[in-house]
Amino acid sequence: MNKQRILLISLLSVLLTLFSCDDRERHLVRQSGPSITVITSTGNLGDNGYNDLIFEGIIHFATKNDLSLSLVSPKDKQEAQGALQExxxxxSYSEKSLLIMASSEYETLFTSNFPEIDKSKNVLLFESDKKDMPEGVFTLSLRRYGASYLCGSMASECPEAYVIAACPNDSTINLAIKGFQQGYKTASGKIAEIIYLSDDADGYSNPEDAYSVTKSLPDNAFIFPLAGGSNNGIYKFVRENMFTGILVAGMDVDCSPFYTRTPYSLILNIDEVLNDFLDKWLEGKIVDKHTEGGLSDGFVNVNVNSTFFENIIVWEEYYDSVDYWQRMYDKYYQSAIDAERSYYEK
Structure with a gap:
């Protein structure tokens, strides 16, 4: 992560502290011309992951194109529904207005009796596979199965693998869980255990529990983290315990600059995909109601940590060569592409 991104994340953190919980909508860029409003997931910003990545892309786009930008950070789904209705x-004082709803948890808000929206307005819903949305509503889906399958395959020589997930009822992470488990099982014959932090969305904002769970795992475990902001607890444990043998996949962004026990990261190119959509929206050239893509499309990637062996203190014999993780990537990449294609063609 470069200095510019670190500075932007710091700026976002400051912005979050400047507004009270009751002040849901924050106007961050000027108030005239075309406008974009973002309703974040209930996990909010500041997770150094998915939410921050989305908002970084949007704020850069809005600044570059001199657009009005507002941010709504709901505490729960009900509050998000209220913001949507408002x-x-x-x-509308803008020639065109876009509402971005940055989570699959909002998909159920778009029912058959969804009200007609003004022709100057559009909605973009993230992480939805639906193609029959109301007029003016677009959907975007990043397919994680293939990249997660690749991550599982690359961890196949690790004696034990675990998925630490936020909760069991999130369709987006469920696909990632299936991919990782299948990749690990196909390559090793073993089962990766799933550990849920909560029964509901609280699992996305509980780094303390994630820390405790990580502490309880075997010292030779591999962790695939799917818990949003709670992932910080996992990374904190391995950062504080420099002699641990636990390995953790980076999630959403390239985590290699921060955590020495991260041999590779699953990267979401949501900022690039989103900017492509926003360019078309601003120019009035949107054609497809639904946009989707995965590993084979470059929407999602796995990035090997090239400096892994420069920073670790302890390691296992099975990955004692400098090019080990790159060789595992090369070995299983095509099978992950094939698995992705097979899964989504069902």
């Missing part, structure tokens, strides 16, 4: 009914 946006629909509010008088």
């Amino acid at each position: 946006w629909i009914t509010a008088r």
